[in-house]
Amino acid sequence: MNKAITDGVLLMPPAFGNGLDMWSSGNGTPGSDTYEGAVNAVLVPADQDFGGCLELQKTASVQKLRYMGETPLLPNCYLRVRARIKAVGGNLPAVRIAAWAGGAGGVHVDGVVEVGPTVAIATYGDVVEIAAIVGPGPRGGVDMVWGRQAIYGHFGLDLTGPNGGVVRIDDIEIKDVTSVFLRDMINVVDVRDFGAVGDGVTDDSAAFEAADDAAGGRHVLVPAGVYRLDESVTLNAPAIFDGTVKMPTNKMLILSKSFDLPSYIAAFGDEELAFRKAFQALLNNSDHESLDMCGRKVTVTAPIDMQAAVPNKTSYATRRVIRNGQLTAADGAVWNTPTITAQASYSANDPRKLTNVANIANIPVGALVEGKGVGREIYVRSKNVGAGEITLNAPLFDAEGTQNFKFTEFKYMLDFSGFSQLSQFSMSDIEFQCNKYCSGIRLAPSGLTFHLRDCFISRPKDRGITSIGTGCQGILIDRCQFLSSEDSLDVPDRTSLAININANDAKLRNNRATRFKHFALLGGANSVVLGNHFFQGDDVSAGVRTAGLIVASNYTNTTITGNYIDNCSIEWTNERDPSPDFSIGFSFGAMSITDNIMLCGDVAPWFAFIVVKPHGTGHYLNGVTISGNKFRSVNGIIDRVERVDTSFSDLDFARTKHLTFAANTFHNIGKQAFNPLRLRHREASASSTWAIGVNRELPFEGHLNGVDSVVAMGRISASGGAANFAMPYAETRKGAGKDEARLIWNQPVSGEVAVTVRMDS
Template identity: 65%
Template structure:
């Protein structure tokens, strides 16, 4: 870069032989005295060393020599001023390059250095070269940094020291040496050319923005140093960070053309801080819809409070995504679970509130609630310290009265719970490597359509994704792997859960989930669970198994299809009902389980793949479809594929409606159940009443509530062999289990019939 060549700037002052009327004995400003006709100055036409030159006698304490013309100084340009001098006689002075800094309106720029290094002449006739560099920025080797306000200078030199001596001065040279400060083959604008100082304290926000304004398509360079920015800075060009920046938490660095994690990590010199500042910029519309981690690993020493990283936002509802990298938890006490025990009162009529909570100030929002009569995955959604009340994400099924509850605040890599609401936020192609130190994601109390796509949630200590409110509305979890930290543990010893959902419309699709205590608890309705493989076995012979998928609402309106459900089961429960006894509504209804592969091995014979567990009396099945599934047990038989867990209450099978359990296959399952159930009954001796016993073949141990058809297979005959053509009528719900059907004929007959009975109406 040379402005003399590229822009034709005139930098060189005229030679002395052209006349001394343009050479001032003052600062060089208009009106200052010149050396033209001065007795202390003379032109020498033929010096042996210099040829034509100026001879000057030092008569003042500081003898000035300045060119009256204005030598231009542009931002980013650096000028070298040189002169050759020798002493002729008298006292030996010191010599230095000097200049007067001027700005717009011919004003003087005060407070800047206007002299270069001084050289003392030590002998007569010895030629000494003096030089200094003048520029706008405080670059290395710059003797006179004038800042961006300077636009020109009156250049020259000073004689200092003893007076009376005579010196000769060769013509002064001014050259553009900006190229000395440029990287080879790079087009860069250096922030220090615009006044930035990397001392860690000077406010460099104006300099950064000035460099951005001047970049004109070039990249911006932040050289080595620590640059403090006390205000939000937006840079609209690519930026290269060799140095780092610091700034207040609430101020933002918006890198609109270099918006990626590697650049922010370089800018702040710290991965964790760089990630927080990049996220802050993402939520503040940094001209990008996603934060690209660039395939990098971000190491975290503690939980990231995602809202605290963006203090100017308490809610957000524009699509934003974090993508393409790995987040890794480093060991440390910052991940330790905080456990608080506190007495509180629960009233089922105010089903999501704990009142009169002792020590409420120490109970964190987002903590898991445990206690007598508390279902799984109940969290503190919010708290009112003044009123002594906690709001919960779900009701408690049997906790009326006052008791001591336990509150566990797990620590999460990404904690969004500080937002009041967050919608349309996604994480894709990211591995959340928890390393058994922490949990992965805690959602905001409200919001919709959070998505996790093509991600790994690896070894979470307690939870993969926790929803403490309705921030899970419409959640999408697709093509992810949840890898448990508890794989070596036997099933009863596992405590971790991959995810929970409180609101409606969850979509869990094509995920692989290994050996958690539970894969997912879904407390809302209208869910789709499809194409997943979740498995939870161990090596204990005849061992117990836990639920893989938990449906925690009676009217669940859910489809579970095309999954591989391995050594775990589907549990359908109402443990989040404040009044679990049935009083009104649809009861256990609207559930479709179709075309899944169910597999178990080395399990106790009472294990089942589908379990209904009512926490109150009076409930019944009302709209359930179980079709096209493959049930198989290896290394031992199981009694049945489905059952009712009566730990709290059974089901009312006198009210069962619309249950379809057909088209399934059973291998090493003793009870091949079906509804409608087709049974062959052979009556070998003549009787008026034939009792048809389905054995264990009605689903869930239901009653015989209907008969679709009865057809004779061959002749129906009397004991004497005479054929009869009359039809019997059916008496339903017979026997001690009310699952038998009596076929009553008009007379005693024998023969064989095929009967289709139902457990529903």
């Protein structure tokens, strides 16, 4: 590039022969003395070495020669000032290129170098060439670095040394030599050409912005060095980083045309810091909806507080995505799991509060809460230190009064809990390598439709995904793998959990989870659990199994369909009910468990795939469908596939409504269950009352509450052998277990009937 050619910029000063009124003996500024009519300066029309030239006698300690015209110095331009000189008499002086730096408004730019290298003239008649390069940036070979403030110069030379000498000076030459410094003038704009220093101390923000403004479709080059940016900087041109930048946490670097993680790693030189700054830019940049990690691995040395990375945002609700990379935890004490035991009070009248909490200042938001009468996955959602109150993510079922609670703070690789609300945020194709050091993701206290897709959460220490509030509302988890760190442990020794959800409308689809204590806890309603494979077995003979899926709400309106439920159970509880005894409502209702593969192997015979666990009295089943499932036990027979856990209470089977338990298949199951249940009963001796038992084949060993049909399978004979055509009537809920019916005939009869009975009404 040559500005004199490309932009028509006038650089060359006029020849001396055009007159000395444009040549100053001072700084060259307006009003300074010229050599026109000076006694120590004369034009020489012909010289054997120079042709026309200026003959000048040195009469001052520094004899100045400056062109009075303002030679422009553009931000991305470098000029070479060149002169040839020879001594013709008197004392031999030294000579150097010199200039006066001018800024906007004609002011002098202080603090810049305004002289080039000094050359001594050794002999008379020898032609000495001097030169210096002036430009905005500190490049190698640049003698006078003027930065961005200098916009023009008065260029010339100085004679130094003893006075009295006479020299002849050829016409001074100024040329654009920018191409010497720029590697590719078509594609690159260098921030140093706009005044960037790169010393790690000087604020180079303005230089970056200026380079970007001048790029015009070219790349902005950040050469080797450390560039301090004290202000937020947006680069709209593609950026190339050979050097690195540093900036305050609350200032942003937005690489609009290079918005991917490798570019931020190149910019900051630290992949963990780069990830935080790229996330900061993602939430402050309307030009991009996603941050592409481009397959890069980021080593995470401490929990990443995602909100602290974006100090200007406490909530966010616009779709944003992080995709295509790996986060891997490095070992360190920072991941240790602290616990605090503190006394607090609880009342069912304010079911999400702990009051009078001791040592509350040291109890972290997001800590797991454990204690007597506390259900699973109860967390500190927020706290009010002044009031001594903690707000919980869910109620407790039986913790009335004052007791000691245990608070455990899991450490998460990505922690969004600093946001008050985060909605429409997505992560896809990310591997979270927790390496047994840390947990995976902690969600914000509130928000909608967090989406995790095609991700791996590998070997979390405690939790895969934790919700401490309602940031899981409408959560979508699709095609993800949750790989436990507890594979080698027997089931009773495991403590980890892949997912917990408190709010409604969760979608868990086509995921796979291995050997956690629990795959997922669903605390809300209207959930869809579809096509997942979760397994939790071990190698212990006749071993115990834990729940794979915990549904912690009695009226749940949930569908569990097409899953592979392997060596674990579905446990349905009301452990988040502050008044667990049934009074009003729908009780355990609106559950559909259909078309699942349910497999267990080498388990204790009392294991069951479906467990209902009421925490209070009076509860019943209301609108439950369990159909199309394939139940199978290998290496042993289990008693049945469904049961009630009566640790706290039993169900009220007299109130069962709308229960369908049909079209399932059973292999190696001791007692199969059906509702409605079809029976054959044969009465060999004539009797007017036939007792019809169900042989424990009603679901959950419930009560026989109804008889749908009685069909004679052949002759019904009276005691004399005559056919009896009368129909019996039925009485239900008979026997000690209320699981028998009585058929009452008009006379003693014998024969065989097909009876359809049911446990619901």
